[in-house]
Amino acid sequence: MEVIFxxxxxxxxxxxxxxxxxxxxxxxxxxxxxxxxxxxxxxxVGVSPVGCAVMCYDYFNCDVIEAxxxxxxxxxxxxxxxxxxxxxxxxxxxGDLAAIGTAETVHSATRxxxxxxxxINNTIYGMTGGQMAPTSLPNQVTQTTPYxxxxxxAGYPIRVCELLSNVDGxxxxxxxxxxxxxxxxxxxxxxxxxxxxxxxxxxxxxVEVLSTCxxxxxxxxxxxxxxxxxxxxxxxPLGVYKDGEKGDRxx
Amino acid sequence: xSEKILMKGNEALGEAAIQAxxxxxxxxxxxxxxxxxxxxxxxxxKIGGTYLQAESEIAAINMVLGAASAGVRAMTSSSSPGISLxxxxxxxxxxxxxxxxxINVQRGGPGLGGIQPSQSDYWQATRAAGHGDFHxxxxxxxxxxxxxxxxxxxxxxxxxxxxxxxxxADGMLGQMxxxxxxxEREQKAPIEKPWAVNGHKNERPHNIINSLYLDPHELExxxxxxxxxYKRVIENxxxxxxxxxxxxxxxxxxxxxxxxxxxxxxxxxxxxxxxxGLFRPVTLWPFPEKxxxxxxxxxxxxxxxxxxxxxxxxxxxxxxxxxxxxxxxxRTGGVIPTVDEVFGAIKKLGGGN
Ligand SMILES: Cc1ncc(C[n+]2csc(CCOP(=O)(O)OP(=O)(O)O)c2C)c(N)n1
Ligand code: SF4
Numbered sequence: 001m002e003v004i005f006x007x008x009x010x011x012x013x014x015x016x017x018x019x020x021x022x023x024x025x026x027x028x029x030x031x032x033x034x035x036x037x038x039x040x041x042x043x044x045v046g047v048s049p050v051g052c053a054v055m056c057y058d059y060f061n062c063d064v065i066e067a068x069x070x071x072x073x074x075x076x077x078x079x080x081x082x083x084x085x086x087x088x089x090x091x092x093x094x095g096d097l098a099a100i101g102t103a104e105t106v107h108s109a110t111r112x113x114x115x116x117x118x119x120i121n122n123t124i125y126g127m128t129g130g131q132m133a134p135t136s137l138p139n140q141v142t143q144t145t146p147y148x149x150x151x152x153x154a155g156y157p158i159r160v161c162e163l164l165s166n167v168d169g170x171x172x173x174x175x176x177x178x179x180x181x182x183x184x185x186x187x188x189x190x191x192x193x194x195x196x197x198x199x200x201x202x203x204x205x206x207v208e209v210l211s212t213c214x215x216x217x218x219x220x221x222x223x224x225x226x227x228x229x230x231x232x233x234x235x236x237p238l239g240v241y242k243d244g245e246k247g248d249r250x251x
Numbered sequence: 252x253s254e255k256i257l258m259k260g261n262e263a264l265g266e267a268a269i270q271a272x273x274x275x276x277x278x279x280x281x282x283x284x285x286x287x288x289x290x291x292x293x294x295x296x297k298i299g300g301t302y303l304q305a306e307s308e309i310a311a312i313n314m315v316l317g318a319a320s321a322g323v324r325a326m327t328s329s330s331s332p333g334i335s336l337x338x339x340x341x342x343x344x345x346x347x348x349x350x351x352x353x354i355n356v357q358r359g360g361p362g363l364g365g366i367q368p369s370q371s372d373y374w375q376a377t378r379a380a381g382h383g384d385f386h387x388x389x390x391x392x393x394x395x396x397x398x399x400x401x402x403x404x405x406x407x408x409x410x411x412x413x414x415x416x417x418x419x420a421d422g423m424l425g426q427m428x429x430x431x432x433x434x435e436r437e438q439k440a441p442i443e444k445p446w447a448v449n450g451h452k453n454e455r456p457h458n459i460i461n462s463l464y465l466d467p468h469e470l471e472x473x474x475x476x477x478x479x480x481y482k483r484v485i486e487n488x489x490x491x492x493x494x495x496x497x498x499x500x501x502x503x504x505x506x507x508x509x510x511x512x513x514x515x516x517x518x519x520x521x522x523x524x525x526x527x528g529l530f531r532p533v534t535l536w537p538f539p540e541k542x543x544x545x546x547x548x549x550x551x552x553x554x555x556x557x558x559x560x561x562x563x564x565x566x567x568x569x570x571x572x573x574x575x576x577x578x579x580x581x582r583t584g585g586v587i588p589t590v591d592e593v594f595g596a597i598k599k600l601g602g603g604n
Contacts, residue, residue, distance in 0.1 A: 012457075041451075041453070042450055042451055042452040042453040042454070043450040043452065044450060045321070045448045045449070045450060047317075054463060055463070057459045057461055058459070060457070061457050062450070062451065062457055063448035063449065063450055063451055063457050063458045063459070064448065064457065064458075064459050064460075064461075065316075065317070065320050065347075065448045065459070065460040065461070066347075066459075066460065066461040066462065066463055067313065067316070067317075067343075068313060068316075068339055068340060068343050071309065071310070071313040071316075071340070074305070074309070074310040074311075074313035074314050074316075074317065075313050075314070075316050075317035075320075076317060077303070077310075077314050077317060078275070078277065078313065078314035078315060078316060078317020078318035078319070078320070078321070078325065079317040079318065079320065079321045079448070080317075081275060081301045081303065081314070081317075081318060082275055082301075082317070082318040082321035082322070082323045082325070082449075083321050083449055083450070086321075086449065086450050103306050103307060103309075103310065104306070104309075104310050104313070106306075107305070107306035107310065
């Protein structure tokens with residue numbers, strides 16, 4: 001019998017704890033498929049964040065270390081400097097990467113750290129129960145913006161790919177979504193490129209994945225995907241923001 | 252190789268770390284540890300090592316967490332305000348059972364404080380180097396030679412017990428020049444780190460380095476297990492040096508830079524016929540309580556001399572179980588006590604003035 005669909009080897013048998021319809025699961029699978037396809041599981045070290053994906057150390061079959069909130073790129077830097085021939089990736093949410101860990105993100109990018117960053121933008125703090133994230137949209141209702149995010153007091157959402165596309169250490173900054181089959185395929189190609197860039201020593205590669213949090217958005221999984229298309233995509237346009245190698249603009 | 256060379260404390264710390272096999276240094280500039288980072292930035296590129304100036308002390312300690320978790324000897328250095336920022340990472344390093352070296356060349360505090368030498372991070376180092384139930388190995392050198400020797404020991408013991416170690420120095424020791432000897436050391440096989448996250452090479456199950464345990468019983472058991480390890484450390488790793496304590500009626504307890512001053516003051520007092528000795532803790536955690544306890548019967552009074560408002564004095568009282576009075580003399584904020592001042596405090600022990 002021909003096998004046409006199986007669990008990637010880079011995923012363990014441990015069942016995901018994610019809520020029904022949460023897109024963390026899809027992205028985990030894409031990362032694992034890419035690790036399988038590149039044949040790098042044995043030399044890959046993952047860095048898990050503080051956020052809903054904190055326990056991805058139980059899901060990925062490669063070695064994994066759990067970093068303090070926001071510090072994953074610094075931890076990844078330490079690993080990569082110690083083991084330059086290994087493959088090191090972080091998997092981070094928006095609170096982790098774009099609030100508490102902003103300095104670690106920007107500076108690992110500035111240094112052109114040869115690492116891969118998978119960034120889950122779901123416009124909310126999932127794990128702590130739905131507070132405002134740095135990426136929450138204007139007027140978005142969250143637990144801590146009960147009247148909607150007022151940009152006059154709570155500021156504006158941060159566009160990470162746009163920001164990092166101006167940083168010379170960056171090789172790849174691409175925003176994708178996992179709302180439909182077509183976009184899932186694009187997302188996988190982007191993730192694969194972000195890993196391949198590291199193998200080719202091109203520099204810091206980040207893939208921002210527009211994701212859903214049906215639980216804290218208070219929506220069904222299907223409604224959540226539609227909300228993502230209607231609200232997130234206009235503010236966070238999909239596309240490639242930088243694609244090259246570190247320092248290429250200075251050449 | 253075994254000749255004496257003149258070296259600044261901060262540079263000696265760096266050279267010792269390199270000779271102890273450390274090739275990964277992550278730092279952020281701060282006075283008065285500057286020369287250590289500068290030394291590493293000069294040396295590391297020449298020997299295939301990493302010197303990385305991080306964006307903050309928080310990033311630097313997390314780079315240490317990453318590198319040490321990958322199985323290499325890694326270190327960071329800073330001074331008081333920077334160590335405060337590192338406490339988050341130190342707690343994670345301890346909670347993940349990862350060995351690493353942290354150097355604190357202390358300056359006066361609190362807040363931005365000053366840039367002159369101080370010992371006012373004793374509590375932080377021995378009690379609260381981060382959140383949660385954990386300890387660090389804490390070593391307190393008092394000469395440049397001892398700075399060198401303790402760096403080797405800190406790396407070895409950290410690896411042995413899988414726990415972070417700190418050298419608690421201060422601006423005076425860091426800036427001071429003294430002759431040091433880098434002794435030939437027997438080449439030990441590097442300790443195996445089968446727990447490291449360095450890629451499983453399809454040869455073993457995946458390793459996980461983690462400090463998250465959502466089941467309280469699991470976390471409790473892990474903490475209990477870690478404290479059993481700490482018990483072995485307390486049993487086996489206490490270090491102290493005694494000077495003229497044999498017949499002493501009074502004992503001055505001091506560590507690091509203040510012990511140097513106290514040493515001279517003890518000499519001065521001895522010349523005047525006062526039977527006083529010096530007890531110098533070399534490990535601050537574990538505190539050398541066993542050795543200090545043996546002095547209680549023959550000692551009338553203790554005098555704790557510190558460059559702080561009085562922090563180690565708590566441990567002296569605990570170790571002696573308050574069976575004898577423990578007096579205190581300290582200068583703080585970056586002021587170094589003079590020999591005369593300490594001599595004066597010794598004289599007062601016997602009721603003199
Ligand atoms: C230093 C610190 N501050 C706060 C927290 C609490 N905390 C846990 S997860 C989280 C936010 C996670 O949100 P995000 O990064 O967006 O990931 P998501 O859960 O949405 O996937 C916060 C604030 C923490 N664990 N550590
Ligand atoms: S809370 Fe949100 S982000 Fe977290 S698992 Fe549930 S749906 Fe996913």
